[in-house]
Amino acid sequence: QVQLQQSGPGLVKPSQTLSLTCVISGDNVSSSSSAWNWVRQSPSRGLEWLGRTYHRSKWYTDYADIVKDRISVNPDTSKNQFSLQLISVTPEDTAVYFCARKITVSGKGVFDSWGQGILVTVSS
């Protein structure tokens, strides 16, 4: 059974960098059949997919347009985890952040495992 355990600060100052980590157990960040995603949720914006990383003979990343100039999602194979960095944050980035695994079932993408979520507040 796959488990994702998130960690990181719950409070970030405006203009600083939000950094979160997601530790994977029961799967491998380098798996050729999984992709590793970050999703956030706020009352005003709902659920938003932010970005992903995955390995298919080499590493790939994809980012949502809303954050593409500020986001970085990186794997760490030595610790079997992946991370989110979001630079130049504003109060609009206040949200609960989730990491999630995407697999393919019968040709369809499924977010089947999720971290517990971390509330990150952007405030001075």
Place this chain on the structure above:
Amino acid sequence: DVQLTQSPSSLSASVGDTVTITCRASQNINNFLNWYQQKPGKAPKILIYGASSLQDGVPSRFSGSGYGTDFTLTISSLQPEDFASYYCQHTYTTFYTFGQGTKLEIK
């Protein structure tokens, strides 16, 4: 980007009722549509993938249908544990989006 519009945004029902939630896509997404259930303080949980396939372990009172742009989630014989929020999500393109959610409350 594909936009998903869910309706209704909230719904009141009683234990034993049957309810239907709809999700409309802004363009054809074939059957690349998932449904999730979320309870307060928890992560979303996959219920239905590929518009109509039931995830392992999910009760058969949950069902999904649709293709192209119009999709539905039906919950038959509501149980107390079903009162939660429900979200659709597409995986037709890389830039996955979610519907804005439907909160199912006890009448």
